[in-house]
Amino acid sequence: MTVPGHDYIGLGVGAMVFDARGRVFMTRRGPAARNERGSWEFPGGMVAFGETLHDAVRREFVEEYGMRVEPYRLLDLFDHILPDEGQHWISATYLAAHVAGTPAIREPDKCTEIGWFELDGLPGPVSLISARNLERYLGEP
Template structure:
């Protein structure tokens, strides 16, 4: 029997303000707009990872509310757990990981993010969590 494939687990926070805008970052490494998030550390609880990643990338503390979706990047073997959060403090204009941090409405998210990431924001406004697969950019139909 061959070696089993390994997956990386990441977490992300969809931070929603009182005007239903979401907190987004423009990543320093690739210039893409995404929600704050990153790799979950060994021994770290999911919610702790979300709080850490949002703080590292935006300077903001958040309250984690609920899981809104699980997303698998089929081409890179990454499983992302996405949580809806409420803001708990001020954000900063840029960080070591984000060259820009700002609030966007859902239409701006659709125009600015790849479909594989924009859908995570839209899913966070539903009442039930979603499971989806993608190739890094586009959603992939699963059976």
Template sequence: MSNTVRVGVAVIIMRQNTILLGERIGAHGANTWATPGGHLEFGESVEQCAIREVCEETGLNVSKVTKLDFTNDIFSAENKHYITLYVKADYEGGEPVLNEPNKCIQWRWCDINNLPSPLFTSLKNYLTTTTLTA
């Protein structure tokens, strides 16, 4: 395993009783469902990263980014280790667009009581300590 630990930011966006999830492809976690998010860039705040990643991946604008919790995620098969910072952002309207089709097959508003499977490791870890509420 690499001795580098990366920092990721995962953004929870709720619309009524649903959460926005994307089906990942290409990178670690392929064929799993995850929130929008990505790597924290040098000099960037967590809030800036969340807003940037959501816009880059989905075309959506979000506001009022609130810090939630973090997960310690080890992807043994891919030889990767992440600390993922979870935030919640207010949904401003519109529908997600597939801006990065090489990273995500689709975006879907998923019922929080009936999430798709399998979930991305980080999201699965997050949900072991947290319950999603609208």
């Protein structure tokens, strides 16, 4: 059996989701997370065969947190290479709005904490990909 991100480059998608107050949603990766366990991230997941990137973002947030989000702009594509974990991903990160639903942890092995944070008060440590997302976001005018 081949494994995405290990045996071939995996395709992931995630989002910086903002609420009406301008706070961003973050999650802490749990013991069953695919990589970077214990770090905080702008969440997402793998894109399924035949699924659009936007649909993957929407699905992941419903499945993992019970919330509806609407991606409105691609932030960027990122090389997410983790040599120490033997993984290589291409990650598309979107900016998205929280549309409905109170976030809750639905996969406690993959996620141990969630929250809404001001950009100048993010928890840490932040995952490699989320640090790059944040740098790209803050570098924009």
